[in-house]
Amino acid sequence: xxxxxxxxxxxxxxxxxxxxxxxxxxxxVSFELARGRIxxxxxxxxxxxxxxxxxxxxxxxxxxxxSGSALLSxxxxxxxxxxxxxxxxxxRIAMVFQDPMTALNPYLxxxxxxxxxxxxxRGLSKSQALLHSQHMLEAVGIDAPARRLRQHPHELSxxxxxxxxxxxALLCEPDVLLADEPTTALDVTVxxxxxxxxxxxxxxxxxxxxxxxxxxxxxAQVADDVAVMHAGVLxxxxxxxxxxxxxxxxxxxxxxxxxxxxxxxxxxxx
Amino acid sequence: MSGPLLLExxxxxxxxRSPGLLRPGPPQAAxxxxxxxxxxxxxxxxxxxxxxxxxxxxxxxxxxxxxxxxQVLLRGEDLAILxxxxxxxxxxxxxxxxxxxxxxxxxxxxxxxxLSQPLRVFEPQLTAAAxxxxxxxxxxxxGLDASALQRWPHQFSGGQAQRIGIARALLAQPALLVxxxxxxxxxxxxxxxxxxxxxxxxxxxxxxLLFIAHDLAAVRFLCERTxxxxxxxxxxxxxxxxxxxAPLHPYTQTLLAASLPADPRAAAASRARRRQLAxxxxxxxxxxxxxxxxxxxxxxxxxxxxxxLLRQVGExxxxxxxxxxxxxxxxGSDISS
Amino acid sequence: MNSTPPLPRWSLLLLLTIVVLAVVVPWISPWTYYTPSWxxxxxxxxxxxxxxxxxxxxxxDLLVRLMWGCRISLLVAVAASLTxxxxxxxxxxxxxxxxxxxxxxxxxxxxVLYAVPFIPFVIVLTVLFxxxxxxxxxxxxxxxxxxxxxxxxxxxxxLRQREFITAARVGGMSPAQIVxxxxxxxxxxxxAVYLTLTIPTVILVEAFLGYLxxxxxxxxxxxxxxxxxxxxxxxxxPRxxxxxxxxxxxxxxxxxxxxxxxxxxxxxxxxxxx
Numbered sequence: 001x002x003x004x005x006x007x008x009x010x011x012x013x014x015x016x017x018x019x020x021x022x023x024x025x026x027x028x029v030s031f032e033l034a035r036g037r038i039x040x041x042x043x044x045x046x047x048x049x050x051x052x053x054x055x056x057x058x059x060x061x062x063x064x065x066x067s068g069s070a071l072l073s074x075x076x077x078x079x080x081x082x083x084x085x086x087x088x089x090x091x092r093i094a095m096v097f098q099d100p101m102t103a104l105n106p107y108l109x110x111x112x113x114x115x116x117x118x119x120x121x122r123g124l125s126k127s128q129a130l131l132h133s134q135h136m137l138e139a140v141g142i143d144a145p146a147r148r149l150r151q152h153p154h155e156l157s158x159x160x161x162x163x164x165x166x167x168x169a170l171l172c173e174p175d176v177l178l179a180d181e182p183t184t185a186l187d188v189t190v191x192x193x194x195x196x197x198x199x200x201x202x203x204x205x206x207x208x209x210x211x212x213x214x215x216x217x218x219x220a221q222v223a224d225d226v227a228v229m230h231a232g233v234l235x236x237x238x239x240x241x242x243x244x245x246x247x248x249x250x251x252x253x254x255x256x257x258x259x260x261x262x263x264x265x266x267x268x269x270x
Numbered sequence: 271m272s273g274p275l276l277l278e279x280x281x282x283x284x285x286x287r288s289p290g291l292l293r294p295g296p297p298q299a300a301x302x303x304x305x306x307x308x309x310x311x312x313x314x315x316x317x318x319x320x321x322x323x324x325x326x327x328x329x330x331x332x333x334x335x336x337x338x339x340x341q342v343l344l345r346g347e348d349l350a351i352l353x354x355x356x357x358x359x360x361x362x363x364x365x366x367x368x369x370x371x372x373x374x375x376x377x378x379x380x381x382x383x384x385l386s387q388p389l390r391v392f393e394p395q396l397t398a399a400a401x402x403x404x405x406x407x408x409x410x411x412x413g414l415d416a417s418a419l420q421r422w423p424h425q426f427s428g429g430q431a432q433r434i435g436i437a438r439a440l441l442a443q444p445a446l447l448v449x450x451x452x453x454x455x456x457x458x459x460x461x462x463x464x465x466x467x468x469x470x471x472x473x474x475x476x477x478x479l480l481f482i483a484h485d486l487a488a489v490r491f492l493c494e495r496t497x498x499x500x501x502x503x504x505x506x507x508x509x510x511x512x513x514x515x516a517p518l519h520p521y522t523q524t525l526l527a528a529s530l531p532a533d534p535r536a537a538a539a540s541r542a543r544r545r546q547l548a549x550x551x552x553x554x555x556x557x558x559x560x561x562x563x564x565x566x567x568x569x570x571x572x573x574x575x576x577x578x579l580l581r582q583v584g585e586x587x588x589x590x591x592x593x594x595x596x597x598x599x600x601x602g603s604d605i606s607s
Numbered sequence: 608m609n610s611t612p613p614l615p616r617w618s619l620l621l622l623l624t625i626v627v628l629a630v631v632v633p634w635i636s637p638w639t640y641y642t643p644s645w646x647x648x649x650x651x652x653x654x655x656x657x658x659x660x661x662x663x664x665x666x667x668d669l670l671v672r673l674m675w676g677c678r679i680s681l682l683v684a685v686a687a688s689l690t691x692x693x694x695x696x697x698x699x700x701x702x703x704x705x706x707x708x709x710x711x712x713x714x715x716x717x718x719v720l721y722a723v724p725f726i727p728f729v730i731v732l733t734v735l736f737x738x739x740x741x742x743x744x745x746x747x748x749x750x751x752x753x754x755x756x757x758x759x760x761x762x763x764x765x766l767r768q769r770e771f772i773t774a775a776r777v778g779g780m781s782p783a784q785i786v787x788x789x790x791x792x793x794x795x796x797x798x799a800v801y802l803t804l805t806i807p808t809v810i811l812v813e814a815f816l817g818y819l820x821x822x823x824x825x826x827x828x829x830x831x832x833x834x835x836x837x838x839x840x841x842x843x844x845p846r847x848x849x850x851x852x853x854x855x856x857x858x859x860x861x862x863x864x865x866x867x868x869x870x871x872x873x874x875x876x877x878x879x880x881x
Contacts, residue, residue, distance in 0.1 A: 192528035217530035258458040259532035361779035373770040
């Protein structure tokens with residue numbers, strides 16, 4: 001029942017134009033994501049996982065060729081008209097990036113940046129948008145939300161900024177949330193808080209999440225299903241427990257080996 | 271262990287004043303009352319979040335920043351009384367590797383030049399050919415080959431750049447290597463390789479390690495002792511194994527609970543532990559003095575308004591009034607073996 | 608890694624051509640720049656008698672005078688730029704790296720020197736030392752290093768925070784060594800760009816001085832002097848103004864274009880700098 005599927009990707013490929021010929025960064029990726037489920041995409045740096053997310057949003061670099069199919073609640077994203085994509089971005093499909101410091105405009109207040117999303121997509125007035133934003137800040141666990149709205153990004157810690165970005169992504173209650181290594185730049189304690197928050201929000205809002213990371217420990221914590229990418233290809237996917245218990249591909253095995261060695265439950269010596 | 275300790279810090283404090291508009295603001299303590307000991311060939315981990323002062327500690331130990339109080343002794347010699355030139359000579363023994371491996375390499379120098387620098391400074395009698403030979407040897411020790419010599423830093427990945435950084439540091443043949451979050455910016459598989467490299471170099475060269483990190487799990491097998499910092503003060507220190515098995519300070523417990531196990535079955539228990547440590551509502555204590563961790567502590571009580579001193583409890587030293595009480599034991603299975 | 612954008616070939620070629628002509632033409636030309644020729648006054652440009660640009664009101668070959676003027680202008684420009692660069696870079700790098708009171712004193716000095724008005728300064732120098740070309744170098748160089756110092760200081764301040772500088776300190780290098788081996792090479796990009804931008808500025812300043820009568824002395828000429836003289840005879844002999852003015856415009860254009868391109872070329876984000 002495709003109506004139940006938040007995201008249905010089939011044979012998605014992305015080719016970049018380079019000075020020395022074309023380079024395929026994503027090759028024939030297919031997966032399905034139902035509402036309320038968290039899909040983790042694991043892989044080393046350069047395996048194409050970020051490019052995959054950007055292609056879903058239509059944000060591939062200029063000159064890139066995207067082929068295949070990506071259905072967002074039944075709507076085709078690949079090759080869609082620019083205006084259609086713009087109306088969907090931030091609205092039905094949202095993204096949280098890795099570096100909270102650069103993803104926020106340092107010159108505008110938090111409130112202005114949050115309200116902007118609602119003003120554009122929901123046509124709310126600024127004061128209405130700010131009220132909604134305040135509720136959302138509270139929902140993501142930021143204290144004194146009314147005061148935070150008036151603050152600028154540099155006045156917040158890294159963890160709080162990432163929460164703000166999450167709030168911004170969730171303002172329009174999207175069907176799908178894409179998260180590109182959202183906790184990699186954060187301390188381990190803050191990372192745990194953000195991941196716990198993600199699970200809370202999933203329970204309350206029922207949205208689907210695609211979480212991209214190189215850390216299998218993160219996926220063990222939050223993912224329902226896991227897909228592993230290597231050199232642009234999806235080499236393995238399945239329920240999280242199955243992948244951890246019986247990894248088939250060498251890419252998965254090497255990611256798991258590293259995570260296990262660096263896990264607090266590790267038994268063996270380096 | 272004969273002779274003075276390799277490195278000792280006594281009651282180290284670093285204060286700074288943020289420049290205000292008309293006059294400087296109130297003094298803020300980046301480090302307060304920090305003492306540590308490190309002997310030849312040992313490995314000590316310093317763990318804490320951003321803002322804990324761990325980087326400040328590293329820089330203060332290396333005299334890259336000035337100290338407001340306390341002493342840093344290298345083989346019993348106070349570094350503060352040395353002249354700039356004498357200090358530079360001592361630099362040979364105190365080397366460092368950095369958090370951003372690519373940023374620590376001069377983008378306008380080839381690897382060959384970067385590696386020959388410590389040799390030029392500390393062993394000026396070497397000929398160019400001898401320097402080249404040593405640089406090549408250092409590269410091979412860290413698992414890179416001769417082709418790297420002529421290349422530029424931006425041509426290397428993060429993991430490779432960190433290896434080059436390690437090679438450069440080891441060329442000075444230091445007694446102590448300070449590692450300032452050297453693997454935080456690297457993928458897990460690469461992280462493991464670099465940690466293994468450090469462990470190997472420690473065995474072969476007998477160099478002592480001071481490893482700074484924000485994740486306890488990362489230091490577990492590299493460092494036999496750990497020091498936990500929070501907002502510039504030592505919360506707990508002792509054998510790493512003891513900290514893992516029975517963390518006494520609530521902050522150490524928080525750090526450990528935040529370390530994610532690589533096993534989906536353990537996820538729920540991990541989350542449950544974090545919930546036990548979460549603060550229900552912000553507690554108001556007098557803002558002056560008292561335990562720095564009080565505002566985040568799930569076990570805070572009126573007595574915490576008095577600053578707890580570092581005291582010995584079993585194998586570890588801990589700065590908490592309630593350390594060891596049964597109420598502070600977390601419900602749920604132990605994290606480690 | 609993007610490939611670095613190529614330097615603009617035409618600007619480079621044009622500039623080199625002008626320089627070569629300025630050097631070669633006076634050598635091979637049968638006329639000098641200073642010998643008046645009473646029976647060759649005000650000739651129009653022809654190929655027949657060899658006066659390709661004609662002659663001026665004193666019968667001197669215009670092409671040779673133009674090339675001589677170009678020589679002088681370029682000489683002053685390059686010398687003044689190099690002088691200002693040398694002083695400015697050392698001053699700025701020292702201030703930026705040392706910081707604290709050294710920085711404060713050095714930069715306050717720059718601030719004070721900024722207040723010195725240029726033309727009166729040149730006039731005072733003229734009165735003290737008489738008129739000669741060396742004076743021009745000094746005057747212009749002594750003023751234009753101020754901007755360079757400020758820019759270099761800013762760059763040095765930014766560089767000082769970077770980790771490879773900390774690594775060099777940990778590596779036991781003295782501040783002077785660090786500035787020499789790490790700071791200066793990393794300034795090369797911006798310095799190169801700045802050089803190509805100051806050269807046209809200095810040429811224009813020299814032209815301006817020449818226009819005021821404070822430049823090169825007759826019979827020696829510079830582009831500025833030629834423009835000044837030509838302007839006075841615009842109605843009767845427009846050629847005398849148009850030729851040097853065009854050449855000046857071309858020179859300035861080429862230098863500016865090169866400066867823009869060098870800036871892109873050295874930008875580390877585009878992979879240049881290797």
